[in-house]
Amino acid sequence: MSSMKIAVAGASGRMGKMLIETIVAADDAQLAGALDIPQSAFLGIDAGLALGKTTGIQIESDLAKGLADAEFLIDFTRPEGTLEHLKYCAEHGIKMIIGTTGFDDAGKAAIAEAAKKTAIMFSPNMSVGVNVTMKLLEMAAKSFSHGYDIEIIEAHHRHKIDAPSGTALKMGEVIADTLGRDLKEVGVFSREGVTGERDPSSIGFATVRGGDIVGDHTVLFAGIGERVEITHKSSSRVTYAHGSLRAARFLADKQTGLFDMYDVLGLN
The missing domain is CATH 3.30.360.10 (Dihydrodipicolinate Reductase; domain 2)
Structure with a gap:
């Protein structure tokens, strides 16, 4: 199995850093992009800096740059940001793992609609x-x-x-x-x-x-x-990161569709 090319949204946040650390340590994944808000003080900085590592991936706010090489985007940010990322990913066939919470009914409907164009795993908890x-x-x-x-x-x-x-x-x-x-x-x-x-x-x-x-x-x-x-x-956000990687592996052979962690874990 070739390495999954994964981008992370909210790269400078607590969950973003944990996701980056987990991806970098995985044998079957590689960090392909890192996104943050335009106001972030971390733009242009290597995404592995907080880990004491050099990944060669700079944190970007521009979706075209940050997702240019990505097959997957893992997003644990906020509804408004996730929905913007969702539009881009749906149009460009980038699969999404969404752990963001707080969506209203319209937001959930938008995710379901986007799943007609790309594969999405959406769950309020990846553990x-x-x-x-x-x-x-x-x-x-x-x-x-x-x-x-x-x-x-x-x-x-x-x-x-x-x-x-x-x-x-x-x-x-x-x-x-x-x-x-x-x-x-x-x-x-x-x-x-x-x-x-x-x-x-x-x-x-x-x-x-x-x-x-x-x-x-x-x-x-x-x-x-x-x-x-x-x-x-x-006791640690690492459980969410490991669950997210399991979700990416599950989506690897899916082109479209909306899934949850029950699907990933075979609990349905």
Whole structure:
């Protein structure tokens, strides 16, 4: 198998640096491009500088330059940036691995439309462990469908800009779909004051932001006399980077189509 030529968006960010480090260390991948915003102080600098390595790839804001040699783009940035990258990749047949969260319905629709032109793997969380956890939640929801209150608690670092996290929302969607409910109707995202008794059909969310927490997610199934907690904790962003490379390998023989990590891991 020839080396996958992969570009990274948000190259100077925490996740971007981790992705670059993982790609450079992989036997079957090579760094083919590095993108950042036009205001970045890192433009023109070697993408491996923060790692103490020379990659020969400069960080660019111009998509034509940054993606000239790329077959794949891994994007963990922000919705507005990802959607701009999406247009370019769709027109030029560059496959995308999208880990960005916070898309509205229009953004998700744009991703689905672009997948008619190129292959896209879109998931709010690339961690293998998180996606296995999602499968466990399906099993649990079937057994705890009556008499159990469902709450989702998530914690992330102080710099995260969206809440609840995309992973927490996906967990809620997985549970709601399994129970035949619509998360938009049963999701409770804030509680304050005299709220009244809990609606037994609701799925509650609680958000914690602080310090350098990479990502903790717990789903609580609380019944009378017992409670079950299913938890996943990330201690390093490397899990997301490794999952992204698995996604690229999965897309290698795909020309078009929209996929998720369940497809990558054979969990569907």
